Amino acid sequence: xxxxxxxxxxxxxxxxxxxxxxxxxxxxxxxxxxxxxxxxxxxxxxxxxxxxxxxxxxxxxxxxxxxxxxxxxxxxxxxxxxxxxxxxxxxxxxxxxxxxxxxxxxxxxxxxxxxxxxxxxxxxxxxxxxxxxxxxxxxxxxxxxxxxxxxxxxxxxxxx
Numbered sequence: 001x002x003x004x005x006x007x008x009x010x011x012x013x014x015x016x017x018x019x020x021x022x023x024x025x026x027x028x029x030x031x032x033x034x035x036x037x038x039x040x041x042x043x044x045x046x047x048x049x050x051x052x053x054x055x056x057x058x059x060x061x062x063x064x065x066x067x068x069x070x071x072x073x074x075x076x077x078x079x080x081x082x083x084x085x086x087x088x089x090x091x092x093x094x095x096x097x098x099x100x101x102x103x104x105x106x107x108x109x110x111x112x113x114x115x116x117x118x119x120x121x122x123x124x125x126x127x128x129x130x131x132x133x134x135x136x137x138x139x140x141x142x143x144x145x146x147x148x149x150x151x152x153x154x155x156x157x158x159x160x
Contacts, residue, residue: 004144016141023134024081029089030127033120036093036102040117043105047113053106089127096123 004012046054083090100116101108108116 004141009148012141012144016138019134019138019141023131023138025083025087026089026127026130026134028081028083029087029093030124030131033093033124033127036097037117037120037124039105040113040120043113044117047110093123096120
């Protein structure tokens with residue numbers, strides 16, 4: 001990110017807000033991807049234990065699978081996230097799942113299931129990397145806002 005010291009206060013806030021919205025979208029898609037990875041892991045566990053194919057649709061299995069995962073939550077407060085269905089990352093995730101027949105997990109060969117898991121994992125890592133880069137930019141913009149407050153008092157945040 002270029003030096004934020006030259007930005008007006010309104011530009012600084014607008015840029016930070018835009019980055020936060022972008023990060024929210026990437027984070028949302030990343031969580032969807034993690035959920036799909038959890039479903040693939042569940043199918044791998046089922047096969048490893050020779051358990052019967054569960055009844056119900058993939059959608060009906062979600063609550064059971066997600067109830068088994070006990071990851072830590074985000075430390076930041078939640079924000080409302082409205083990601084349009086045509087968001088490029090959502091489209092990319094849908095295309096990836098379609099390419100690997102995600103909707104038919106139980107009928108995939110073990111090799112195809114591993115390929116799906118690997119593709120989803122790579123996609124999730126890409127989303128994580130994007131989030132990390134956005135957080136660095138958001139942190140830099142926030143630091144500039146804090147510096148202006150520190151150097152100019154609250155009046156520095158009210159003028160532009």
